[in-house]
Amino acid sequence: MDLFEGLNTQVLGISIDHVPCLEAWAESLGGITYPLISDFWPHGMAARQYGVLRDEGYSERAIFIIDREGIIRYIDIHDIDEQPDNDEVFSILRQIDPENAKKYPVDLEALAAQLPHGGIVMYCNTWCPGCRKARAFFEANHLDYKEVDISRNRAAAAQVRKWANGYETTPTFDIDGHILIDYNENKLREILGDRVTK
C-alpha cells in the first residue's frame, strides 16, 4: 500500500471480526501494513453508521474516502465477491488532494515498462490460494520465478486486466511470453516442458 502513503492517505480495514481473528488473518498474509479495525462490539456499529451492515450481520464490501477535514468524498459499495478497484480509489485521492498528487506523479506507462519479462513471472498477491500452490510447485521443481504483487503495483494490475478480460485474476503467469491465467498445474507443466522435474 506504499502508494497510499505517498498520497497522504491512511488505509484502515474494518470488519465485524474480533481482534484475535483479524490478528491471525493478518499474520497468515505475512503481515498487513495498515490497521485492521474490529467492528465486533457493539456488533457492526460502525458498519451500521455507514449504512453498510447487512442483515446477515456482516458488512458490505465498501470503500469510503474521507478527506483531511473528515468529509466523505467518495463512496463505493461493490459486489461482495468483487475486488475493489484501487485505480479508481487512487484517481479520487488525486482529485481531492491535488497538492500531494503532484508530488507523486504516476506515469502508468513508465511503471509498466519496469515490469519484468523473461523467465517465469507470476502476477500475484499475498492471499490468493492459487499463488500459494504455484509457489510450492515452483519450489518443488527448483524453478526460479519472479513475483509481482498486483495489489501494490498499479501497472501490474492493469497489465493483468488486459490479459484476463478485465479481471485481476491471480495468479497470472508470463512465462517467456506465454500468458497463463489462473493456476493450472497441467498447463504449467505443458508450458515449462523439460524444466519440470517433479
Place this chain on the structure above:
Amino acid sequence: MKLAVGQIAPDFTLSATGSRTITLSQFRGQNVALVFFPQAWTPI
C-alpha cells in the same frame, strides 16, 4: 441510514490489530481510505 458524499464521516472508536484503539477522527489532516470487508479470510 445511508450516507452521502459531502457528509461528515461518522466518528467511532474501536479496537484494532496491534493492540491499538482507533478513533477515526485522529486521522484529521490526512485522507483516510476506510475499507469495509465482510469477514477475515476474504479479499480486502
